[in-house]
Every structure is written in structure tokens, then in C-alpha cells.
Amino acid sequence: MPKGMMVLVSLAMLLLLSGQSAYAQESVVLIANPSTPPGSMTRETVRAIFAMRQRTLPNGEAAHVFVLPDKHPLHERFTKEILGVYPHQLRLSWDRMVFSGTGQAPNEVGSVEEMRQRVASTPGGLGYLDKGAVDDSVSVLSVE
Amino acid sequence: MIASAFYRWSNHVCRYVHGAALGIGALIAGTAPAHADVLDTVQVHGFLSQALIVSRHNDFFGPSSQDGGSLQYTEVGVNASMRPTNNLLVSAQVLSRRAGDDNSHYEPKLDYGLLDYQFITGNKRVAGVQIGKLKQPFGIYNQTRDVAFTRPSILLPQSIYFDRTRAPALSSEGISVYEEEHLHSGILHFQAGVGKANTDRNVKETIWGSRVPASIDGALSSIGQVAYEHGSGGIVAALTVAEANIDIDGPPGAPDRYSFQPIIMSLQYNHGYWSITGEYALRRQSFEGGASDQSITGESWYLQYSQRFLEDWQWLLRYDSLVNDRADPKGKKFESDGRGVDHSQFAKDWTLGLQWNATSDLLLSTEYHHVDGTGWLPRNQDESDRYWDMLLFQASWRF
Known part of the structure; x- marks a missing residue:
């Protein structure tokens, strides 16, 4: 193996050991259409659905993912706190799905209010809101 | 000139779009009673990229070393997708790509066209099957290699994503199965496919030279990839093994099969705002049948550091090394056998690049290459210089 690769491998190992990130107390919550039974989803499943790799919810319903624009503060908090990635990394995984024919892009909404309305009116809809902004029109899913 | 090229292009596109519309229409007609909202799932996306290449000593993608450089690097793509049922995705993309002289009419081609059915979608596992013309999961970047927004630089590391024989590695017509395991520590991903390898005129000319009256056809080929993403993708490790076969119908006594068998190891560390990526490939190429079997194994690797700054900017530094034949890394034997110059058998490329996401749909990039060797020049240039530079x-733009 060339020397450069050895350096890379050792560097990666070092960063793996030192770079464990802790999830802070989450102030943003995952919301779903009321047709989806309340409950929980694993973090990996939420990641797979928001990365657009998984097209249905665990109950078999078609997933319809709603997101705010990349630079929206709530979107940034959701991607970092719940998914553990930065918005630009999520955008890259969407592009890789969309332009290889293996997935679709999520539905982008313009405002927090539109997020609530679209998730509330779309069966299989998934999105996110500030914890304090949740009302009865949507259900909240916990992330394990 | 440009107008007439565009006219031809739009005619071709119309044919594809018409075909796709008929197909999608038939699907909707079949599923309409149960799913009136299928049309809501239709998405159309596309991209358009234009480069200017200015080089010293050697030409890359057109007459780039002459006055003013070359504009012969253009990529235009349009795709459509829909979900007729919960688990089914239908998608197709048309690509028009010019990289040097070989497609001066900007003729579009079907890049992929597939059905993707996910038969398991649980909390722990996702599994599916794809049928059609599929992009190959070859290393980290291959499936979307023509989309600038998914590349860290204007040119991908050419030692692994080289242009000359890109067709067989790019796509195949066949079937592929994939499975994704959701583990506590991350995601394990498997994919395996078989199909008929894609070919084009470049492949034929690389195998034969343009003057030999031979024809080639893709044969049964296979690919497998296992990948692991740690956490939320902080570390990505992948191993790809493939065999792309091409049947040759050539002069008597000539080989009847060309086979490309790469093994690629990929490793990436993502720290959110910076990442280190390395890939190492052994590329075995062989000719079978005919007077004698021959094979050579090439070695490719690169190491790349990229960092985002000021939100929308990213810079990159990369060292990329290609050796055509591990048994003759400096090309000495190649030259003493009278087959060409030694420096055509390797390439060592330092790249320094800068990207700016001016808006979320517009990407502006520039990069500088300093290259020792001509191992991945798209055309064999008989009078090439060993040391050369390139500014791109x-x-x-995408939608």
C-alpha cells in the first residue's frame, strides 16, 4: 500500500477515536402527518428517509419528505441535531440520488407555517418543527 | 452553427421525452384508479456545465494548448422521475456530453433509465432491486460523475475516473440488487449487479486504434460493492469489485474479448467542514483468445483534502497517481519495445482547486493541474510533452 494511503488510514482512525459527537438536548422535533401512528423511529431510519434513500415509512406508507431551504436556521438545527450532518452534506446526498436515478429530491417549503400545513395535509408527510410550535394538526415522532 | 447543433439536440431530446412520456403515461393509466396523486410525485431536474480549459504543452479536451484555450467540455443533462406506487421509482436521464472532439454535435444519449423497487423498508433494513440501464456504483463518484455539483473538483481524479475507457465503467443494461443494514454504529450497504457493459467509440479506438476494421459489443459483466458509513457518514469505507467484458469481432488471429477487472478501495473522513478522501485501485485489463492472451495490471490512487470556508466556498488539494502497468511503472520497457514514449505509461497530477456556490443553483469553479506524464490524456498524442500544466x-447551473 502506498505511503499516502497509510497516512490516510491512520489519520482516519485517530479522528474516529477522538471525534465522537454527543447529541445535545434537541429543541427541534420530527413531525408526521396524523395518519402515521405516533411512535418512534430509529435515527438511522430517519437519516435514510431524509437522505431520500428509503422511500416508505416503516408502516409501509409512501414517505413525503418536506424540508426548509438549506440556509434556514431551523433546517440547519434539524440536520445537525437530529441527522448529525450539515445542510451541504445532505444536499450532496440528494444530488447523488437525483442524478443517478436512484432517488428523488425532497419537497422544499418556503416557511415554517407551510411546513406545518403541508405535513398536516399530506398522508405519509414528514418534516420538523420547533418543539414549542407543534400543535394538534401534526403528530410528533420520537427519534431513538 | 451553435443554433443548428441546438436544433439537432432538441430534436433528439424531443424523441426521448416523447418516449418517456408514453412510458410514464402507460404506467399512470395502469395505476390511476388507485393512485390519483401519482402525478404529484413527478419530478424533473437538470444541469448544464461549461468549462474553459487552458493548457501548456499538451491538449486536454480539445485544442486547449492553443490561443484562447478550449471550450470543448460541456455537460447537459435532464432527468424525470416518478413514484407510481409506494415502493416503486421510475427514472430516466438524457445526457449530452462533449469532452474534446468526439461529440461535436452534442448528441444526447440515454444516461440511465430504470425501475427501482424497494421490497423491504423497515427500521432495521432497506432492500431493493433495480432493472434497466443503470449507473455503476464504481468507487465514490462514478454514478454522478458528469454532474459538477456532486464533484469536489472540475475533473475527478483521472487515475480512477479517466475518460478514455469510461463507458464500460459508467453504466450497464441489466439488473442490480441492494441492501442496507441500519446498525447502531452506522449503515452497511451492499450492492451487486449483472448486465451488458456499455461501450462507445472511444473504447473501440483505445482497444484497436481508429484504423483497424473491428467491431465491439458489450458482454455479460458484473459489479459488487460493499460500503460502510460510520455514524452519520463521518467515515465512509467502500470496496468495489467489477468485471466489465467486451466482445471483439476483429481480424483473424486477433483476441476476441477485452476484459476490465478493477478492484477499488475507498476511504473518506468527513468532518462537516473538511474532508479527506483516498481511493486505491488495481486495474487488470486483459485480451483473451487470438494468438496469445495478454494482461496488464495498472495501479491508481489519490489522496485529497477539501475544506469549506465562508459558508459557500471550498478549496481542494489533491495528489493523483496512475501507473498503466505495475510491471513497468516508468514505461521503460514500453519505450524500448518501440510501442511509444515512456511517459505515456504514467501520470502524477497535483491539483489545487476552488469552488464557489454563488447561489444554491450556480456553481463556479477553477482549478490548476501540474502533471508529470500523459497516462490519462484522452487521446494518444504522439508528440506529447512529459511535464504539462492545465488551468480550468x-x-x-442546475434546476
Whole structure:
């Protein structure tokens, strides 16, 4: 193996050991259409659905993912706190799905209010809101 | 000139779009009673990239070493997708790509066209099958290699993503199965496919030279990839093994099969705002049948550091090394056998690049290459220089 690769491998190992990130107390919550039974989803499943790799919810319903624009503060908090990635990394995984024919892009909404309305009116809809902004029109899913 | 090229292009596109519309229409007609909202799932996306290449000593993608450089690097793509049922995705993309002289009419081609059915979608596992013309999961970047927004630089590391024989590695017509395991520590991903390898005129000319009256056809080929993403993708490790076969119908006594068998190891560390990526490939190429079997194994690797700054900017530094034949890394034997110059058998490329996401749909990039060797020049240039430089600019737009 060339020397450069050895350096890379050792560097990666070092960063793996030192770079464990802790999830802070989450102030943003995952919301779903009321047709989806309340409950929980694993973090990996939420990641797979928001990365657009998984097209249905665990109950078999078609997933319809709603997101705010990349630079929206709530979107940034959701991607970092719940998914553990930065918005630009999520955008890259969407592009890789969309332009290889293996997935679709999520539905982008313009405002927090539109997020609530679209998730509330779309069966299989998934999105996110500030914890304090949740009302009865949507259900909240916990992330394990 | 440009107008007439565009006219031809739009005619071709119309044919594809018409075909796709008929197909999608038939699907909707079949599923309409149960799913009136299928049309809501239709998405159309596309991209357009244009580069300017200015080089010293050697030409890359057109007459780049002459006055003013070359504009012969253009990528235009349009795709459509829909979900007729919960688990089914239908998608197709048309790509028009010019990289040097070989497609001066900007003729579009079907890049992929597939059905993707996910038969398991649980909390722990996702599994599916794809049928059609599929992009190959070859290393980290291959499946979307023509989309500037998914590349860290204007040119991908050419030692692994080289242009000359890109067709067989790019796509195949066949079937592929994939499975994704959701583990506590991350995601394990498997994919395996078989199909008929894609070919084009470049492949034929690389195998034969343009003057030999031979024809080639893709044969049964296979690919497998296992990948692991740690956490939320902080570390990505992948191993790809493939065999792309091409049947040759050539002069008597000539080989009847060309086979490309790469093994690629990929490793990436993502720290959110910076990442280190390395890939190492052993590339075995062989000719079978005919007077004698021959094979050579090439070695490719690169190491790349990229960092985002000021939100929308990213810079990159990369060292990329290609050796055509591990048994003759400096090309000495190649030259003493009278087959060409030694420096055509390797390439060592230092790249320094800069990207700016001016808006979320517009990407402006520039990069500088200093290259020792001509191992991945798209055309064999008989009078090439060993040391050469290249400066590229690219604007890319998507929707």
C-alpha cells in the first residue's frame, strides 16, 4: 500500500477515536402527518428517509419528505441535531440520488407555517418543527 | 452553427421525452384508479456545465494548448422521475456530453433509465432491486460523475475516473440488487449487479486504434460493492469489485474479448467542514483468445483534502497517481519495445482547486493541474510533452 494511503488510514482512525459527537438536548422535533401512528423511529431510519434513500415509512406508507431551504436556521438545527450532518452534506446526498436515478429530491417549503400545513395535509408527510410550535394538526415522532 | 447543433439536440431530446412520456403515461393509466396523486410525485431536474480549459504543452479536451484555450467540455443533462406506487421509482436521464472532439454535435444519449423497487423498508433494513440501464456504483463518484455539483473538483481524479475507457465503467443494461443494514454504529450497504457493459467509440479506438476494421459489443459483466458509513457518514469505507467484458469481432488471429477487472478501495473522513478522501485501485485489463492472451495490471490512487470556508466556498488539494502497468511503472520497457514514449505509461497530477456556490443553483469553479506524464490524456498524442500544466474554469447551473 502506498505511503499516502497509510497516512490516510491512520489519520482516519485517530479522528474516529477522538471525534465522537454527543447529541445535545434537541429543541427541534420530527413531525408526521396524523395518519402515521405516533411512535418512534430509529435515527438511522430517519437519516435514510431524509437522505431520500428509503422511500416508505416503516408502516409501509409512501414517505413525503418536506424540508426548509438549506440556509434556514431551523433546517440547519434539524440536520445537525437530529441527522448529525450539515445542510451541504445532505444536499450532496440528494444530488447523488437525483442524478443517478436512484432517488428523488425532497419537497422544499418556503416557511415554517407551510411546513406545518403541508405535513398536516399530506398522508405519509414528514418534516420538523420547533418543539414549542407543534400543535394538534401534526403528530410528533420520537427519534431513538 | 451553435443554433443548428441546438436544433439537432432538441430534436433528439424531443424523441426521448416523447418516449418517456408514453412510458410514464402507460404506467399512470395502469395505476390511476388507485393512485390519483401519482402525478404529484413527478419530478424533473437538470444541469448544464461549461468549462474553459487552458493548457501548456499538451491538449486536454480539445485544442486547449492553443490561443484562447478550449471550450470543448460541456455537460447537459435532464432527468424525470416518478413514484407510481409506494415502493416503486421510475427514472430516466438524457445526457449530452462533449469532452474534446468526439461529440461535436452534442448528441444526447440515454444516461440511465430504470425501475427501482424497494421490497423491504423497515427500521432495521432497506432492500431493493433495480432493472434497466443503470449507473455503476464504481468507487465514490462514478454514478454522478458528469454532474459538477456532486464533484469536489472540475475533473475527478483521472487515475480512477479517466475518460478514455469510461463507458464500460459508467453504466450497464441489466439488473442490480441492494441492501442496507441500519446498525447502531452506522449503515452497511451492499450492492451487486449483472448486465451488458456499455461501450462507445472511444473504447473501440483505445482497444484497436481508429484504423483497424473491428467491431465491439458489450458482454455479460458484473459489479459488487460493499460500503460502510460510520455514524452519520463521518467515515465512509467502500470496496468495489467489477468485471466489465467486451466482445471483439476483429481480424483473424486477433483476441476476441477485452476484459476490465478493477478492484477499488475507498476511504473518506468527513468532518462537516473538511474532508479527506483516498481511493486505491488495481486495474487488470486483459485480451483473451487470438494468438496469445495478454494482461496488464495498472495501479491508481489519490489522496485529497477539501475544506469549506465562508459558508459557500471550498478549496481542494489533491495528489493523483496512475501507473498503466505495475510491471513497468516508468514505461521503460514500453519505450524500448518501440510501442511509444515512456511517459505515456504514467501520470502524477497535483491539483489545487476552488469552488464557489454563488447561489444554491450556480456553481463556479477553477482549478490548476501540474502533471508529470500523459497516462490519462484522452487521446494518444504522439508528440506529447512529459511535464504539462492545465488551468480550468467552469460554470455549472442546475434546476
